[in-house]
Every structure is written in C-alpha cells, then in structure tokens.
Amino acid sequence: MLHSQAARDLDGRVKRACKLAATAISTGRTAADDVKKLRDDLGRMDDENKKLRERVEKLESKKKK
Numbered sequence: 001m002l003h004s005q006a007a008r009d010l011d012g013r014v015k016r017a018c019k020l021a022a023t024a025i026s027t028g029r030t031a032a033d034d035v036k037k038l039r040d041d042l043g044r045m046d047d048e049n050k051k052l053r054e055r056v057e058k059l060e061s062k063k064k065k
Contacts, residue, residue: 006018
C-alpha cells in the first residue's frame, strides 16, 4: 500500500514519507530505536562540531600572531 502510494503521488515529500514508513515497518524498527539512533547521531555531530571549533580557534590564534 505505501509503495503504491509512493509511486502514485506527485509530491516528493509524500513519496519520501511513504518509503520511509514502509522501510520502518518492514524492518520492524520502533520509535525508540529511531530516537536512540538520532541521539547517537547528535552526539557524534556534537563531538565533530567541538573538534571543528577547536581547529578554527587554533587557526585564528595563529593568524593573530
């Protein structure tokens, strides 16, 4: 049903939502799994952001000298 709706609909957002929902249903993922993945992703992005900020600060301090 979701795959056929995704194939019929003209709105790309609806197509994407249908495909994501169909994938989530077929893999048996739960909302808790999705939340955990988002939290993990956010944690990794926070770490990466911190490292990038430190690099920028280091470069800026060298530039001032």
